[in-house]
Amino acid sequence: MRLIAGCQITYEVNAPTPLIFMLRPRSGLGQWVMREEYIIEPSAQVIEYTDSYGNLCQRMVAPPGSFQVQTTAEVDTADKIDTQPGAPYVLxxxxxxxxxxxxxxxxxxxxxxxxxxxxxxxxxxxxxxxxxxxxxxxxxxxxxxxxxxxxxxxxxxxxxxxxxxxxxxxxxxxxxxxxxxxxxxxxxxxxxxxxxxxxxxxxxxxxxxxxxxxxxxxxxxxxGNRIAIAYGRDAADVALVTQFGAVQLKNMKVWVDKANT
Amino acid sequence: MRLIAGCQITYEVNAPTPLIFMLRPRSGLGQWVMREEYIIEPSAQVIEYTDSYGNLCQRMVAPPGSFQVQTTAEVDTADKIDTQPGAPYVLxxxxxxxxxxxxxxxxxxxxxxxxxxxxxxxxxxxxxxxxxxxxxxxxxxxxxxxxxxxxxxxxxxxxxxxxxxxxxxxxxxxxxxxxxxxxxxxxxxxxxxxxxxxxxxxxxxxxxxxxxxxxxxxxxxxxGNRIAIAYGRDAADVALVTQFGAVQLKNMKVWVDKANT
Amino acid sequence: MRLIAGCQITYEVNAPTPLIFMLRPRSGLGQWVMREEYIIEPSAQVIEYTDSYGNLCQRMVAPPGSFQVQTTAEVDTADKIDTQPGAPYVLxxxxxxxxxxxxxxxxxxxxxxxxxxxxxxxxxxxxxxxxxxxxxxxxxxxxxxxxxxxxxxxxxxxxxxxxxxxxxxxxxxxxxxxxxxxxxxxxxxxxxxxxxxxxxxxxxxxxxxxxxxxxxxxxxxxxGNRIAIAYGRDAADVALVTQFGAVQLKNMKVWVDKANT
Amino acid sequence: MRLIAGCQITYEVNAPTPLIFMLRPRSGLGQWVMREEYIIEPSAQVIEYTDSYGNLCQRMVAPPGSFQVQTTAEVDTADKIDTQPGAPYVLxxxxxxxxxxxxxxxxxxxxxxxxxxxxxxxxxxxxxxxxxxxxxxxxxxxxxxxxxxxxxxxxxxxxxxxxxxxxxxxxxxxxxxxxxxxxxxxxxxxxxxxxxxxxxxxxxxxxxxxxxxxxxxxxxxxxGNRIAIAYGRDAADVALVTQFGAVQLKNMKVWVDKANT
The missing domain is CATH 3.10.620.30 (C8orf32 fold)
Incomplete structure (x- = not known):
């Protein structure tokens, strides 16, 4: 099934604060990212890098005031997860x-x-x-x-x-x-x-x-019908937002809808 | 200036043929990818990986018949390139x-x-x-x-x-x-x-x-107003398409337009 | 000062057991590895790889019986560590x-x-x-x-x-x-x-x-006079031995001596 | 068979010249590096790094005068190379x-x-x-x-x-x-x-x-009885020495002997 999924995160920022987002799903086995949108308001200079797990990370400094990030992705997803009872332990x-x-x-x-x-x-x-x-x-x-x-x-x-x-x-x-x-x-x-x-x-x-x-x-x-955004050892590695300073999360919306095809 | 740039590549494929595309610009210094679209017709299973230069590569097998890939990106670009006469040689x-x-x-x-x-x-x-x-x-x-x-x-x-x-x-x-x-x-x-x-x-x-x-x-x-798609040592590394078999390129269109903002 | 440093680790192994060692210092800032020795008794097939921190890791399967690994390195080391009071915080x-x-x-x-x-x-x-x-x-x-x-x-x-x-x-x-x-x-x-x-x-x-x-x-x-062997986030990453099964550590010796130059 | 292999390279250097050596074999399939020696005369500060092919590289600046690098490795090697007629092409x-x-x-x-x-x-x-x-x-x-x-x-x-x-x-x-x-x-x-x-x-x-x-x-x-030192796309990647300036090669010796075991 093709899905349109997204999230919108709104902060109140007191002083310029570095943030690292991990909000860009990548195409991989069983998921194909066909459309994507990444909007930052107000705009900020972003450096995107790949971490040691292959995740795309966006590093930026949020300016004081209201700061909002919104990402949307249209993705073909697998309707069922692969299961394989009996698949053996690998030495x-x-x-x-x-x-x-x-x-x-x-x-x-x-x-x-x-x-x-x-x-x-x-x-x-x-x-x-x-x-x-x-x-x-x-x-x-x-x-x-x-x-x-x-x-x-x-x-x-x-x-x-x-x-x-x-x-x-x-x-x-x-x-x-x-x-x-x-x-x-x-x-x-x-x-x-x-x-x-x-x-x-x-x-x-x-x-x-x-x-x-x-x-x-x-x-x-x-x-099934999952969209993987990030992989890591645990939540420390895959925080969708890592903030280095005091910003207040004002609002967060998440949506996952069936796309019209 | 915000640009909408894209290309559409159409092939005639005789037998299933592996192709590797490098058609996804990444956000970096002086370029912010805000919207992106990557459409494959007919659809094919794609594995996306990052090569040793950091480029996102899409590996797929084109099925026989007409095969088309179209990508579009909406990108904030720098209006001028950075120049720095006198910047010294690095030992x-x-x-x-x-x-x-x-x-x-x-x-x-x-x-x-x-x-x-x-x-x-x-x-x-x-x-x-x-x-x-x-x-x-x-x-x-x-x-x-x-x-x-x-x-x-x-x-x-x-x-x-x-x-x-x-x-x-x-x-x-x-x-x-x-x-x-x-x-x-x-x-x-x-x-x-x-x-x-x-x-x-x-x-x-x-x-x-x-x-x-x-x-x-x-x-x-x-x-200025450039969108980098791929980096490498030379054209061997940054071929936007590498094909492993005989496919005929039927048509290729490229466009770069100013976006309405 | 040039040092000769080494360790000898002896196990008693009941059943074939995978072990990953991290026992090869690398040359880097302030340390130059001039001679090195890595002896495994009885011999075992070893695959050496580099982990995501750049450490050289040796993966092997210890056979049943007594199993010993001994490594020695002759290394030029800095007599003092670099200190820099006042070095600023990096944003x-x-x-x-x-x-x-x-x-x-x-x-x-x-x-x-x-x-x-x-x-x-x-x-x-x-x-x-x-x-x-x-x-x-x-x-x-x-x-x-x-x-x-x-x-x-x-x-x-x-x-x-x-x-x-x-x-x-x-x-x-x-x-x-x-x-x-x-x-x-x-x-x-x-x-x-x-x-x-x-x-x-x-x-x-x-x-x-x-x-x-x-x-x-x-x-x-x-x-000063330190030899770094491995770097990581904490002890989980830099265990000099990670064992995947029950092996008994029988003996461990470590030595660090001044080399004759 | 266990081999002792090495090389000695002597240069005459006119002005301080950066050199990158690739002279450290690594343990891998069918080769186990048991002892190693890397001597630089006169001594120079070396930074060792791993290139994108996994080779260990030593970067240094050769001082003016006679400059010599000598490396030796004692390595267990396979007596025959693996051959596999009929091994299939991988798509x-x-x-x-x-x-x-x-x-x-x-x-x-x-x-x-x-x-x-x-x-x-x-x-x-x-x-x-x-x-x-x-x-x-x-x-x-x-x-x-x-x-x-x-x-x-x-x-x-x-x-x-x-x-x-x-x-x-x-x-x-x-x-x-x-x-x-x-x-x-x-x-x-x-x-x-x-x-x-x-x-x-x-x-x-x-x-x-x-x-x-x-x-x-x-x-x-x-x-068989080979010791791999470096891997790459071709000789440009695996030059055992890359020199960035005019140094004269005065002498080079290579030896590969059976070790006493």
């Missing part, structure tokens, strides 16, 4: 180099602390895809989805303990548990059609059977 | 690592063969910007711009000898001569407002005084 | 792209949680080098150095609270506090001459005044 | 991204000019390994190996015409012909045991059947 010695960094613990995914829980959950599953699916499904059934229960410092260890959180927390926990089984796992931030209430979304991918597969612990049956 | 030991590869000879820029000519042309200029400007100006005055005099295998050495060519040849010669003076130089392919006749354009950049500066040997006074 | 918009990732929170350096402490410690210092030096000095005076008080999961937040740790913990705290002031900071693991008791060491670098400077919170007056 | 759409740049023409490998010759030579061979082997074997039989017949500007097109050259020329021709069949090919510079007369050597690799294979057009039956 660490056979992993592509680019996946190795996604085995390490990171800010919000302390894989080094969650080995026991991972073994409890996935101990009986076949190594690989089925282990990750066991983790995903366990989170979906055992962690309560509730707004306002977590914040920007909440980590996978916190979520494993408190058993409550939002999509970001579900994702961190899924990643940390997968990595503790020596399965590379990475965070994806993006749009999901018919998410309710509409917002930006987060899910994860795990590398099994020779490629990355999509997992989403917030849904019983993970749906 | 090789002080060059940023990323610039070093642009000192080496390449397919169409045999810097190793053009040292004598470079010294003749720029021998009296102050090391750095002024040398490159002397080269640029010499090419502009001594090489005749004429269509149909060169082809895909024409190199800087050929152009130095034949003293005739098109923008691609002027650019290769400017690059090769600059490199022979140990000044990093790279090719840029892109759009130029009011180019006549309208077409894709090529120019070059040289690294002096701590940054890259724009040089265009096809114009007496190089104008 | 985020002016930072080189490669430093931006070192602003983000990471597994052991939760910069997002330590802003208040950083402001208490460094609030009166001039922005830049002096802030980092205030942090370094505060850690040196307020955190107790004691073995056995921390483990592989101890983070900067833990250390700020418990006020005790080892070089790794001092480093994580220094990094997290620097980052919370928007100063890029990274971890270094390596050798230090006359460290007592001799062991591998960890310290940090901060980017101020346009370059990276060395800071070591474990010493009143940080000494 | 361009299936090639790993990192191999795509090795399809393009380059300074000394004008693949765009040699399609006819490649088809003559390899037209009847099975696509893939057998085509490259047909090319290699044709060069070995049809190009005469003779010193002093080519120089630093000789390219594959020249060699195809003059039918004479040295290892560098044989390699360029093999690469250009392979690329003209849309097979990625890259140059390797390194040591070869029992080369006679002893010198640095050059050969090429082609990507077929999902991996890189070694080809050497200078030998009837390419032998």
């Amino acid at each position: 660490v010695q056979d992993l592509p180099e680019s996946t190795l960094q996604f085995l390490l613990p990171s800010r919000y995914c302390q894989a080094d602390c969650l080995g026991n829980l991972a073994n409890e959950i996935a101990g009986n599953a076949a190594p690989g895809y089925d282990q990750v699916e066991a983790i995903r499904s366990w989170i979906q059934q055992n962690i309560e989805y509730r707004y306002g229960t977590s914040d920007a410092s909440t980590s996978a260890v916190d979520t494993a303990e408190q058993k409550v959180g939002v999509c970001r927390d579900f994702t961190h926990l899924g990643i940390a548990l997968s990595r503790s089984l020596n399965i590379p796992a990475r965070m994806v931030v993006g749009y999901l059609y018919e998410l309710d209430p509409m917002d930006l979304h987060a899910w994860f991918e795990a590398f099994v059977g020779g490629r990355w597969y999509t997992f989403d612990a917030t849904q019983k049956e993970p749906r | 090789v030991q002080d060059l940023p690592e990323s610039t070093l590869q642009f000192l080496l000879p390449s397919r169409y820029c045999q810097a190793d063969c053009l040292g004598n000519l470079a010294n003749e042309i720029a021998g009296n200029a102050a090391p750095g910007y002024d040398q490159v400007e002397a080269i640029r100006s010499w090419i502009q005055q001594n090489i005749e711009y004429r269509y149909g005099t060169s082809d895909a295998s024409t190199s800087a050495v050929d152009t130095a000898e034949q003293k005739v060519g098109v923008c691609r040849d002027f650019t290769h010669l400017g690059i090769a001569l600059s490199r022979s003076l140990n000044i990093p130089a790279r090719m840029v392919v892109g759009y130029l407002y009011e180019l006549d006749p309208m077409d894709l354009h090529a120019w070059f950049e040289a690294f002096v005084g701590g940054r890259w500066y724009t040089f265009d040997a096809t114009q007496k006074e190089p104008r | 985020v918009q002016d930072l080189p792209e490669s430093t931006l990732q070192f602003l983000l929170p990471s597994r052991y350096c939760q910069a997002d949680c330590l802003g208040n402490l950083a402001n208490e410690i460094a609030g009166n210092a001039a922005p830049g080098y002096d802030q980092v030096e205030a942090i370094r000095s505060w850690i040196q005076q307020n955190i107790e150095y004691r073995y056995g008080t921390s483990d592989a999961s101890t983070s900067a937040v833990d250390t700020a609270e418990q006020k005790v740790g080892v070089c790794r913990d001092f480093t994580h705290l220094g990094i997290a506090l620097s980052r919370s002031l928007n100063i890029p900071a990274r971890m270094v693991v390596g050798y230090l001459y006359e460290l007592d008791p001799m062991d591998l060491h960890a310290w940090f670098e901060a980017f101020v005044g346009g370059r990276w400077y060395t800071f070591d919170a474990t010493q009143k007056e940080p000494r | 361009v759409q299936d090639l790993p991204e990192s191999t795509l740049q090795f399809l393009l023409p380059s300074r000394y490998c004008q693949a765009d000019c040699l399609g006819n010759l490649a088809n003559e030579i390899a037209g009847n061979a099975a696509p893939g390994y057998d085509q490259v082997e047909a090319i290699r074997s044709w060069i070995q039989q049809n190009i005469e190996y003779r010193y002093g017949t080519s120089d630093a500007s000789t390219s594959a097109v020249d060699t195809a015409e003059q039918k004479v050259g040295v290892c560098r020329d044989f390699t360029h021709l093999g690469i250009a012909l392979s690329r003209s069949l849309n097979i990625p090919a890259r140059m390797v510079v390194g040591y070869l045991y029992e080369l006679d007369p002893m010198d640095l050597h050059a050969w090429f690799e082609a990507f077929v059947g999902g991996r890189w294979y070694t080809f050497d057009a200078t030998q009837k039956e390419p032998r």
Whole structure:
């Protein structure tokens, strides 16, 4: 299905403040960016660079006053996610180099602390895809989805303990548990059609059977029609906005609609 | 000035043929991509990747029949190019690592063969910007711009000898001569407002005084309002289309217009 | 001073186990690797790759039985570290792209949680080098150095609270506090001459005044004669050994001696 | 077989001259660097960096007077090269991204000019390994190996015409012909045991059947016991020394001996 997705972020800025945005989806497997729009009001000088994960980042200095960024993308998306029960575990010695960094613990995914829980959950599953699916499904059934229960410092260890959180927390926990089984796992931030209430979304991918597969612990049956915007080790890497100073977020709108074709 | 620039390329394809396009301008110093459109007819699966120069590349397989790619970008551009007479030569030991590869000879820029000519042309200029400007100006005055005099295998050495060519040849010669003076130089392919006749354009950049500066040997006074699409060592790196098989180019249109703002 | 430094690590391995070592110092500013030796007993097939921080990594599978890795390097080192009181803070918009990732929170350096402490410690210092030096000095005076008080999961937040740790913990705290002031900071693991008791060491670098400077919170007056082996965001990135399975560490020796010249 | 290989290069330098060396072999498939030595006389400040092909490069400024660089490596090497007749051609759409740049023409490998010759030579061979082997074997039989017949500007097109050259020329021709069949090919510079007369050597690799294979057009039956030092598109990328100024090469010695084990 072709989607038109976008977000509009409005700030109140007191003093010139550097901001780094990560708001440009790239074309990739199962997603083709056909139209794109990126409007900054008032205009600011922007330097765009590619970070070490391949994300396009926009660095700019927001001038004092009201400052708004709006991006829209029209994207052909896959109607279903690829699933592959039985896809085998890849031995660490056979992993592509680019996946190795996604085995390490990171800010919000302390894989080094969650080995026991991972073994409890996935101990009986076949190594690989089925282990990750066991983790995903366990989170979906055992962690309560509730707004306002977590914040920007909440980590996978916190979520494993408190058993409550939002999509970001579900994702961190899924990643940390997968990595503790020596399965590379990475965070994806993006749009999901018919998410309710509409917002930006987060899910994860795990590398099994020779490629990355999509997992989403917030849904019983993970749906397709996703637009990935950014990839990274965890939320620290894929913040859609990183601000270096005090700016007030005044408003944020997100939309994902079916495009007329 | 805000420009709307685009191109439409139509092929006749006999058998499924891999193509790599490089048709997505990125936002950078002096250019902000505000809107973009990339339409493929009929649709094909595309993998987008970043090459070692930072260019976004689209790899796809064209199906048999008529195949068309059309891209459009709305871009804020600088009305003038930055010039800096007197900007000093940067000693090789002080060059940023990323610039070093642009000192080496390449397919169409045999810097190793053009040292004598470079010294003749720029021998009296102050090391750095002024040398490159002397080269640029010499090419502009001594090489005749004429269509149909060169082809895909024409190199800087050929152009130095034949003293005739098109923008691609002027650019290769400017690059090769600059490199022979140990000044990093790279090719840029892109759009130029009011180019006549309208077409894709090529120019070059040289690294002096701590940054890259724009040089265009096809114009007496190089104008601004440029949109860079791709950077590389020479035309081999920045072919906007690389085709791996026999496809017939049926039609190509390029346009660069002032946007309504 | 020219140093001969090395380490010997001996494992008992039950089943074939993938290991990734990071044990090859590279030549860089202030250190020149003149001789190097890397011996693996029994021999194993090794693939060497460069990670995203530029570290050389050796991936291999340890066979069952006793397994030993020994590396030695003869290195010219600087007798003093470069210091530069007054070196100014670099605005985020002016930072080189490669430093931006070192602003983000990471597994052991939760910069997002330590802003208040950083402001208490460094609030009166001039922005830049002096802030980092205030942090370094505060850690040196307020955190107790004691073995056995921390483990592989101890983070900067833990250390700020418990006020005790080892070089790794001092480093994580220094990094997290620097980052919370928007100063890029990274971890270094390596050798230090006359460290007592001799062991591998960890310290940090901060980017101020346009370059990276060395800071070591474990010493009143940080000494020179250091050999950097690996750089990264924190200990997760620069583990000199990452093991993916149960191998027992039987013995580890480290030595750093003055070379005969 | 374990080899001890090295080279010693002596220059006479008139004025401080920047040099970039590429003299550090890295451990990789079929080669393990166990000991290494890199001695510079008189000593000079060196910055080591990794180029875009993964080669370790040493940048330094040679002071006036006699200047000598000597490197030695003790390396476990494979006694035979891997051969795989029948290994299939990889479709361009299936090639790993990192191999795509090795399809393009380059300074000394004008693949765009040699399609006819490649088809003559390899037209009847099975696509893939057998085509490259047909090319290699044709060069070995049809190009005469003779010193002093080519120089630093000789390219594959020249060699195809003059039918004479040295290892560098044989390699360029093999690469250009392979690329003209849309097979990625890259140059390797390194040591070869029992080369006679002893010198640095050059050969090429082609990507077929999902991996890189070694080809050497200078030998009837390419032998093993090779140490790769550097990889690149052609000799412009893998010059073991690139000099930026007038230094006189006074002497160069190369040795490759069996190590005592």
